[in-house]
Amino acid sequence: MTRVDYYNDPNAPKANSIAVAVSAFIQDDDGRILMIRRTDNDLYSIPGGQLELGETLAEAAVREVREETGVDCEVTGVIGLYSDPKHVIAYDDGEVRQEFSICFRARQVGGNLKTSIESTEVLWATADKVFSLNIHDSIKFRIRHALSASSVFFS
Numbered sequence: 001m002t003r004v005d006y007y008n009d010p011n012a013p014k015a016n017s018i019a020v021a022v023s024a025f026i027q028d029d030d031g032r033i034l035m036i037r038r039t040d041n042d043l044y045s046i047p048g049g050q051l052e053l054g055e056t057l058a059e060a061a062v063r064e065v066r067e068e069t070g071v072d073c074e075v076t077g078v079i080g081l082y083s084d085p086k087h088v089i090a091y092d093d094g095e096v097r098q099e100f101s102i103c104f105r106a107r108q109v110g111g112n113l114k115t116s117i118e119s120t121e122v123l124w125a126t127a128d129k130v131f132s133l134n135i136h137d138s139i140k141f142r143i144r145h146a147l148s149a150s151s152v153f154f155s
Contacts, residue, residue, distance in 0.1 A: 003040045005136045007087045015088045015098040022061040023048025023139075024106040025146040026073055032124035033143065034108070035133065036068050039120055044133040046142065047071075048101065049118070061104045069122045070114035073106040079146045081154050087138050103142045 006012030023046050026034040035044050049064040051057060058075040065073045080103050087099035113122045125133065127147060131140065 001040055002092045004090045005041065005043075005087065005138060006090065007084075007137050009086075012086075012088050013090050013096045015085070016094075016096050018098045018100055020051040020057070021048060021099075021101040022051060022057055022064060023101055023103045023142065024061045024065050024073060024075070025079055025103060025142065026065065026071065026106045026108055028108060028124055030124075030126075032126050033130050034065075034069060034071060035123050035125050035130065036119035037121035039118055041136075042120075042134075043139075044121075044125075044130075044135045045139045046103075047119075048103075057102055058104065061102075061106060065106065066111065068116050068119045070111050070116075071108050071122075072110035074109050075104045075106045077105040078152050079103040079105050079142060080152055082138070082142070084138075099138065103146070105146060 025046050036047050037044050047065045047068040051060045061075055062073055065071055082101045085098050089097045089099060115122055
């Protein structure tokens with residue numbers, strides 16, 4: 001399935017659904033950020049995905065990181081809650097989802113980098129290099145909050 005993210009775009013399609021999503025911001029001991037290159041839109045991102053029935057938000061973040069990167073992690077905090085209705089995600093099946101995401105701070109506890117059906121590349125990027133990658137503005141927003149915020153962000 002492919003997706004297109006729209007943010008502050010007057011030509012964006014109208015949302016017809018909303019779903020709970022999670023993402024995880026993880027830095028290694030050298031301060032590098034765990035990133036993936038998504039298969040559904042070919043953009044770089046921090047790992048994340050949709051909450052599944054029967055799991056907590058933190059469990060979803062841990063599962064998504066493991067599935068997309070091969071890294072085992074534990075959640076250590078919350079970076080922000082993102083629900084801006086001007087950010088919608090259009091999928092090729094006709095769903096247009098209003099963005100609603102909880103971004104967690106996490107730390108690696110094991111595992112090894114590996115790609116998946118959701119990631120064509122997995123890498124550790126330095127904070128100065130990460131913004132030169134092709135990243136959607138909504139993810140840049142989260143990374144900036146993670147690097148600078150001392151309190152939880154709400155939008």
